[in-house]
Amino acid sequence: MNNRSAVIKRIVIYLLLSFSVAWIPWIITNSRYDFFDWFAGEKQYPFLWIRLLTGGAPTIAAFLTRLITKEGIADDLLRLKLKGNLKYYVLAVLLPLAVGLLRAVLARSLHIDEDAALSGMMTASVIMQALWNSLVLAFNTFGEEYGWRGYLYPKLASAWSRPSAIIAGGIIWGLWHAPLTVKGHNFGTDYPGFPYVGILLMCGICVILGIFFHWLTLKTGSIYPASIAHSATNNGASLIMLIFVQVNAGNHDIPLRTTLILFAPMLLYLLFIPLLMKKKECSSGKEPA
Amino acid sequence: MLGTVYKELVQNRFFLLCGLFLPPLVYAAAVLMGLIMKAGAGFTWTDFFSGFLADGVLFRIVPVVLLAAYFGMRLLAAGVFSQDESRRKSVMMAAVPDGTARQIYGKYVVVFMACALFFVSALFTDSFFCWIVFCTTGEMTPQLQPLLILMFFVQMFLRSFDFPFIVRFGTKYGKYVLMLFFILAAVACIVTLLYVPVFDKIIGAIWDWCSRLMNGELEEEALFILSAFPLTAIAAYLISYRISCKLWLKGVAHYE
Numbered sequence: 001m002n003n004r005s006a007v008i009k010r011i012v013i014y015l016l017l018s019f020s021v022a023w024i025p026w027i028i029t030n031s032r033y034d035f036f037d038w039f040a041g042e043k044q045y046p047f048l049w050i051r052l053l054t055g056g057a058p059t060i061a062a063f064l065t066r067l068i069t070k071e072g073i074a075d076d077l078l079r080l081k082l083k084g085n086l087k088y089y090v091l092a093v094l095l096p097l098a099v100g101l102l103r104a105v106l107a108r109s110l111h112i113d114e115d116a117a118l119s120g121m122m123t124a125s126v127i128m129q130a131l132w133n134s135l136v137l138a139f140n141t142f143g144e145e146y147g148w149r150g151y152l153y154p155k156l157a158s159a160w161s162r163p164s165a166i167i168a169g170g171i172i173w174g175l176w177h178a179p180l181t182v183k184g185h186n187f188g189t190d191y192p193g194f195p196y197v198g199i200l201l202m203c204g205i206c207v208i209l210g211i212f213f214h215w216l217t218l219k220t221g222s223i224y225p226a227s228i229a230h231s232a233t234n235n236g237a238s239l240i241m242l243i244f245v246q247v248n249a250g251n252h253d254i255p256l257r258t259t260l261i262l263f264a265p266m267l268l269y270l271l272f273i274p275l276l277m278k279k280k281e282c283s284s285g286k287e288p289a
Numbered sequence: 290m291l292g293t294v295y296k297e298l299v300q301n302r303f304f305l306l307c308g309l310f311l312p313p314l315v316y317a318a319a320v321l322m323g324l325i326m327k328a329g330a331g332f333t334w335t336d337f338f339s340g341f342l343a344d345g346v347l348f349r350i351v352p353v354v355l356l357a358a359y360f361g362m363r364l365l366a367a368g369v370f371s372q373d374e375s376r377r378k379s380v381m382m383a384a385v386p387d388g389t390a391r392q393i394y395g396k397y398v399v400v401f402m403a404c405a406l407f408f409v410s411a412l413f414t415d416s417f418f419c420w421i422v423f424c425t426t427g428e429m430t431p432q433l434q435p436l437l438i439l440m441f442f443v444q445m446f447l448r449s450f451d452f453p454f455i456v457r458f459g460t461k462y463g464k465y466v467l468m469l470f471f472i473l474a475a476v477a478c479i480v481t482l483l484y485v486p487v488f489d490k491i492i493g494a495i496w497d498w499c500s501r502l503m504n505g506e507l508e509e510e511a512l513f514i515l516s517a518f519p520l521t522a523i524a525a526y527l528i529s530y531r532i533s534c535k536l537w538l539k540g541v542a543h544y545e
Contacts, residue, residue, distance in 0.1 A: 045432045046423040048416035121509045125516040132519040136438070139409055
């Protein structure tokens with residue numbers, strides 16, 4: 001078996017494992033409980049272990065694939081590599097928070113959400129919470145990042161090319177969220193073309209986010225900055241928005257057009273495309289496959 | 290070369306496994322204890338879990354035991370340092386480029402990993418247990434998530450005080466020096482309070498502020514403190530690492 005077909009075989013095994021470890025619990029839970037109860041509602045705590053387990057599905061799949069295909073589990077990406085890379089760690093926290101702030105400014109100026117009236121002390125509290133939430137909850141997003149950016153993207157890049165890795169990887173990552181998207185994750189359920197448009201949009205968002213996360217991984221040669229950036233996007237950015245607007249977590253019927261406007265600041269990540277296309281955009285000078 | 294972190298991971302695998310398996314063991318023991326107490330004719334799981342909720346037995350015992358287990362890990366954390374307290378090995382390590390920083394870095398990373406493993410494992414187990422109760426009774430149980438987050442940062446904060454003393458004076462004497470340090474600080478505070486009247490006023494103001502905080506009159510301030518504490522703990526841990534790096538070679542001189 002030549003090298004390329006071996007890589008493709010590994011990708012197939014990885015995808016089968018990654019999708020089944022996440023999708024089976026999601027589908028069972030979706031069929032038994034209301035999505036906005038178990039995933040985002042007041043009753044979400046008893047289901048947290050399912051979210052932790054399924055969120056870690058890509059990492060579980062990556063380790064299992066490495067074991068099955070006898071690839072070995074020693075991985076350079078698991079090192080912190082703080083020396084000389086501290087600026088990228090800072091960027092991993094601050095850029096997603098800045099994008100969150102832009103989203104909040106947009107929501108406020110377009111009167112999408114009600115204005116927040118926070119005191120100086122509350123604003124400082126929100127900023128600090130956003131910062132440590134981004135850092136601490138990175139253990140959860142590590143579960144996704146080690147699988148996607150740490151395993152799948154380098155494999156796709158070595159089988160085809162880096163641009164195809166970013167596009168195909170982003171689409172796969174977006175599709176992976178499909179059982180959640182069809183229940184209203186991120187876009188609600190009340191929009192034209194539901195749920196296919198939602199799945200398509202999720203793929204688009206994942207492609208865009210993947211550009212920044214993959215660039216961070218290649219630049220530092222470590223998976224942790226991408227995990228922190230992912231955590232800052234998921235947890236920190238929504239918190240930092242509270243400075244400007246009163247985000248109503250229970251409101252799942254925001255019109256799709258409004259949601260898209262709010263996602264627009266994420267287009268900032270497209271600026272990383274030229275950087276990502278540079279041949280030597282990697283700490284070790286090669287794709288960490 | 291796999292590096293010092295790998296060496297620490299291998300050397301301290303028992304410590305890491307403790308972090309991972311202590312929380313499920315605590316829960317399993319609590320459930321087993323409940324089963325022994327309630328077993329008999331007419332036993333049903335619904336009654337069992339409802340009883341647990343109504344009596345509140347589980348939710349009084351488990352957090353206390355978890356807290357004890359978590360802070361009991363301090364002894365194991367000290368063990369991370371004690372196993373390398375050999376002058377010959379340490380001098381050799383110091384001769385390697387960046388040897389001092391790498392030696393201390395490995396130990397700080399392993400202790401952080403053990404604390405993080407304990408936190409994640411406890412969160413997972415607590416949520417899983419809440420899920421079992423929710424599925425059997427349909428009731429929501431009180432969650433330990435806020436306590437676990439606080440415990441994680443308190444642990445980091447306390448260890449950031451411990452480690453420089455352990456590094457400088459060794460595990461044998463470090464804890465006594467730390468204790469002496471805190472006693473001296475307390476005595477200094479008391480003496481100052483007794484002889485300087487303005488400090489009396491400051492302490493009075495602090496006491497008054499703390500009382501208002503505890504009575505829930507200062508919600509914003511309370512939130513500010515709770516938000517600032519994790520960042521303070523992270524900063525303290527990093528500063529502690531820097532201080533330990535500076536003190537390590539002085540400590541090596543005392544090793545046998």
